[in-house]
Amino acid sequence: MKVDALVIATGEGSLPLATGTIDVLGYSPGLVSSPFEALPTFLHANPEHPYRIAGIDGVEHALAWLAETAESLGYQGGLVRNRWVPTVLGGLRPTSMLPRSMVSADLHANAHAEIVVAGIRGYRDFHPALLAANLSLATPPSGGRTIRARATEVEWPGNSSDLVPFRLARRLEEAAVRREIANRIRPSLGGATAVAMPALLGRERWDEVHRDLEGRLERDVFEVPGLPPSLPGLRLSDCLRRALRRAGGRLLLGSSAVSATRVDGEVRSVTVTQAARHTEVKAGFVILATGGFAAGGIARDRDGTLREPLLGLPVHGPQVGAEPTSPRFLGSQPLDRAGVRTDPTGRPLDTAGEPWARNLYAAGAVLAGAVPWREKSGEGVALATAWAVTGAILGGAQ
Amino acid sequence: MSARVDPMGSSDHLESGAALVRSSLDACIKCTICESACPFAVATPLFPGPKTVGPQAERFRSGLSSADWSVDYCSGCGICSRVCPQGVRIAEINAQARARLKERTGIPLRDQLLARPDVMGRLGQPVAPLFNRAVETPAVRTIMERTLGIHRSAAIPRVSPRTFQSWSRRHPPAPGPDRVVYFHGCSVNHFEPRLGRMVVAVLEHQGLRVDVPEQGCCGLPLQSNGNFPAARRYLTRLAHRLAAAADVSVIASSTSCGLMLKREGREILGVDDPALADVSRRTWDIFEFLRDLHERGLLRTDLQPVDLCVAYHAPCQQQNHLMGKPAIDILSLVPGLRIIELERDCCGVAGTYGLKREKHDISMSVGEDLFHDIRGLEPDAVLCDSETCRWQIAKATGYPVVHPVEILHRAYSGGGRPPRARG
Ligand SMILES: Cc1cc2nc3c(=O)[nH]c(=O)nc-3n(C[C@H](O)[C@H](O)[C@H](O)COP(=O)(O)OP(=O)(O)OC[C@H]3O[C@@H](n4cnc5c(N)ncnc54)[C@H](O)[C@@H]3O)c2cc1C
Numbered sequence: 001m002k003v004d005a006l007v008i009a010t011g012e013g014s015l016p017l018a019t020g021t022i023d024v025l026g027y028s029p030g031l032v033s034s035p036f037e038a039l040p041t042f043l044h045a046n047p048e049h050p051y052r053i054a055g056i057d058g059v060e061h062a063l064a065w066l067a068e069t070a071e072s073l074g075y076q077g078g079l080v081r082n083r084w085v086p087t088v089l090g091g092l093r094p095t096s097m098l099p100r101s102m103v104s105a106d107l108h109a110n111a112h113a114e115i116v117v118a119g120i121r122g123y124r125d126f127h128p129a130l131l132a133a134n135l136s137l138a139t140p141p142s143g144g145r146t147i148r149a150r151a152t153e154v155e156w157p158g159n160s161s162d163l164v165p166f167r168l169a170r171r172l173e174e175a176a177v178r179r180e181i182a183n184r185i186r187p188s189l190g191g192a193t194a195v196a197m198p199a200l201l202g203r204e205r206w207d208e209v210h211r212d213l214e215g216r217l218e219r220d221v222f223e224v225p226g227l228p229p230s231l232p233g234l235r236l237s238d239c240l241r242r243a244l245r246r247a248g249g250r251l252l253l254g255s256s257a258v259s260a261t262r263v264d265g266e267v268r269s270v271t272v273t274q275a276a277r278h279t280e281v282k283a284g285f286v287i288l289a290t291g292g293f294a295a296g297g298i299a300r301d302r303d304g305t306l307r308e309p310l311l312g313l314p315v316h317g318p319q320v321g322a323e324p325t326s327p328r329f330l331g332s333q334p335l336d337r338a339g340v341r342t343d344p345t346g347r348p349l350d351t352a353g354e355p356w357a358r359n360l361y362a363a364g365a366v367l368a369g370a371v372p373w374r375e376k377s378g379e380g381v382a383l384a385t386a387w388a389v390t391g392a393i394l395g396g397a398q
Numbered sequence: 399m400s401a402r403v404d405p406m407g408s409s410d411h412l413e414s415g416a417a418l419v420r421s422s423l424d425a426c427i428k429c430t431i432c433e434s435a436c437p438f439a440v441a442t443p444l445f446p447g448p449k450t451v452g453p454q455a456e457r458f459r460s461g462l463s464s465a466d467w468s469v470d471y472c473s474g475c476g477i478c479s480r481v482c483p484q485g486v487r488i489a490e491i492n493a494q495a496r497a498r499l500k501e502r503t504g505i506p507l508r509d510q511l512l513a514r515p516d517v518m519g520r521l522g523q524p525v526a527p528l529f530n531r532a533v534e535t536p537a538v539r540t541i542m543e544r545t546l547g548i549h550r551s552a553a554i555p556r557v558s559p560r561t562f563q564s565w566s567r568r569h570p571p572a573p574g575p576d577r578v579v580y581f582h583g584c585s586v587n588h589f590e591p592r593l594g595r596m597v598v599a600v601l602e603h604q605g606l607r608v609d610v611p612e613q614g615c616c617g618l619p620l621q622s623n624g625n626f627p628a629a630r631r632y633l634t635r636l637a638h639r640l641a642a643a644a645d646v647s648v649i650a651s652s653t654s655c656g657l658m659l660k661r662e663g664r665e666i667l668g669v670d671d672p673a674l675a676d677v678s679r680r681t682w683d684i685f686e687f688l689r690d691l692h693e694r695g696l697l698r699t700d701l702q703p704v705d706l707c708v709a710y711h712a713p714c715q716q717q718n719h720l721m722g723k724p725a726i727d728i729l730s731l732v733p734g735l736r737i738i739e740l741e742r743d744c745c746g747v748a749g750t751y752g753l754k755r756e757k758h759d760i761s762m763s764v765g766e767d768l769f770h771d772i773r774g775l776e777p778d779a780v781l782c783d784s785e786t787c788r789w790q791i792a793k794a795t796g797y798p799v800v801h802p803v804e805i806l807h808r809a810y811s812g813g814g815r816p817p818r819a820r821g
Contacts, residue, residue, distance in 0.1 A: 006722075010482075011485070012482075016434055161443030166434050166436075166440050167439075234434055245739060245741065250722055250723070252720060254717070273720065275657060276681060279721075294427070296483070
């Protein structure tokens with residue numbers, strides 16, 4: 001079925017900042033080795049979790065959809081078992097899917113005899129010695145095997161003004177620069193079987209960059225994402241934008257939705273900003289995917305009132321007077337769970353607990369009930385709920 | 399807590415646009431999304447990036463003393479403002495900072511010249527054949543580069559021996575009861591009057607009477623070269639002339655100049671004139687207007703087949719209208735026409751930026767991905783709504799690059815020859 005789809009976005013979403021891996025469930029709250037096995041119990045214990053909109057089947061379908069849609073990025077993995085990949089500080093974190101440039105970072109599947117962590121001197125957001133030292137202390141949860149990691153730092157062959165992520169990524173797309181970098185890394189490789197590098201290995205031509213470095217170093221090479229901007233996240237964002245365009249969908253980037261018209265329990269149109277005036281966009285269905293606090297999907301006033309600024313939907317979360325945060329930074333933060341509540345098909349509820357509108361759905365970080373930072377479920381929730389509500393719309397529209 | 403800024407949130411904001419632009423910097427969370435999207439920062443170390451030069455450096459600028467020079471290397475394409483999830487008006491902040499820098503340093507003669515296409519057009523017109531031959535003569539261009547600093551390879555348009563205004567004065571107005579005002583801009587008047595005639599024909603075909611009042615430059619090139627006082631004078635004069643013409647829709651075929659009326663004059667220049675506010679609300683980009691007609695069932699669809707394969711590039715300023723790509727929406731109605739949507743953001747010219755000796759190479763490197771894609775597609779023609787972008791792309795690729803209205807005009811007038819390359 002051909003659907004006319006328009007995406008309205010104030011700005012880029014969280015993808016260019018996120019890791020580019022697909023996290024579905026990493027902690028529940030204990031470490032999860034198989035999301036497929038853990039999800040039923042997890043959903044039982046968290047009946048309000050957004051995953052219930054998709055169900056486990058839905059999560060699986062959504063991952064398959066992503067693998068197919070982002071085929072050029074070579075995503076691998078799924079629900080059966082979590083991968084264990086190093087963070088930029090050398091910890092290990094669970095994730096469900098990895099793009100090809102990170103596949104050999106999975107320290108569960110790959111028994112690398114030794115990893116050389118190769119950094120670029122002067123690049124401020126990647127510290128190989130720190131990463132390697134911490135990684136040597138880590139043990140993969142699946143086995144008692146210790147990880148051998150060693151650091152090296154090479155001089156950048158170009159100008160020091162290149163030492164920012166977007167320029168490094170672009171320069172590494174040049175064969176001559178890569179040859180030089182590889183020459184400088186090679187002497188410290190010794191018996192290593194894998195090389196970890198900052199996730200800067202090209203933007204559009206990442207595949208060529210990655211393969212070429214693997215060829216030149218004769219080792220597995222994998223990217224370790226760090227501080228934003230995240231090249232793996234940007235590549236995924238680029239890829240999804242292209243997919244939207246090629247499917248005939250349109251993107252209105254830079255434009256904000258400011259209100260919606262609801263008649264007889266149905267949203268009829270959304271009002272959006274333009275350069276000189278507002279305009280109304282008619283819609284048969286609307287999906288609210290405005291994100292969490294950072295993206296502006298949920299707001300908190302000075303007095304502690306939680307708001308959903310676009311439609312004024314009730315927000316479920318710590319109410320005025322309740323403690324919104326915990327003094328432990330990495331502890332459970334009540335505010336994290338805040339969001340919009342929905343019926344089982346993903347339609348936001350009004351204060352009476354009824355769908356706010358028959359044709360309004362919600363997906364992603366705007367939903368209540370997930371704690372993405374602790375669960376490691378941000379992308380999984382965004383993907384699976386988007387997949388599920390789109391399915392509900394397409395099914396309902398037939 | 400979220401501190402997003404909605405510049406259009408209420409109509410009061412429309413009045414205090416320029417101040418709001420600057421205060422939006424407090425919403426910056428340093429997420430770097432703008433830095434990864436900026437086509438210029440990746441192409442030259444001379445521009446450290448929109449976040450660094452914009453919200454970050456702005457905190458250190460007070461009064462006339464600017465902390466840096468690099469803001470001069472911002473092209474003003476506006477992509478940063480569009481991708482910012484927090485609503486920070488980065489490009490606008492940079493434009494204002496550049497003007498303050500220029501107040502201190504002065505504006506070189508070259509930039510004063512490039513910023514006045516109307517003057518260039520008026521001077522060139524009486525000697526058009528000579529002027530056009532001269533700017534195509536390598537020796538002349540070498541001299542121009544050495545003395546003026548206009549890059550020898552930069553695309554310079556040909557001056558028309560007759561202005562669009564002189565044609566329209568003699569053109570009998572169509573009788574239609576409904577009227578529109580056509581804001582043609584300097585480019586149609588002096589360099590591409592043929593395009594203006596096609597715009598008029600397409601609008602008259604809808605049964606509209608097209609008024610073409612005396613107008614003049616909108617001040618956009620002055621603004622981007624940092625001369626705000628002159629830009630404000632030009633824009634205010636234009637707004638008054640357009641406002642006085644008739645209380646009807648104002649149609650622009652130059653997408654960047656239309657944006658000046660809609661938004662930039664208020665938000666960047668801070669022009670707070672009721673005439674501008676009035677005109678701003680009723681200004682339409684030509685395809686935005688046609689799409690609106692179509693949505694209301696008023697667009698004539700007696701379109702003849704046009705058997706061409708065209709590649710459409712939506713220029714930065716067109717995207718800054720936040721209206722999508724109406725040219726594609728409308729041209730999709732033309733039978734036989736195959737439209738390929740190009741997927742690059744910027745051609746690199748950014749108005750007068752790419753003409754400058756010290757910036758031309760940066761500009762070409764920004765556009766290279768676009769040029770590469772075009773060469774690979776081998777289209778019959780490239781379509782683009784902005785004139786300086788058309789000239790840059792044509793020069794860089796050798797392909798004919800035309801305003802999308804040319805295709806619509808052809809479809810209304812019964813097919814016809816494919817477009818030919820310029821020059
Ligand atoms: C730095 C960072 C690192 C992360 N790392 C991980 C990770 O390692 N693992 C993980 O699982 N998750 C991670 N996440 C979280 C994950 O990326 C997000 O949970 C997920 O992307 C949310 O997707 P979304 O589409 O719901 O929201 P978003 O991606 O935030 O998109 C919301 C969109 O809505 C737009 N918007 C908001 N209001 C309006 C309006 N009124 N009109 C129009 N548009 C509007 C915004 O501009 C934005 O484009 C990370 C996030 C960040 C910021």
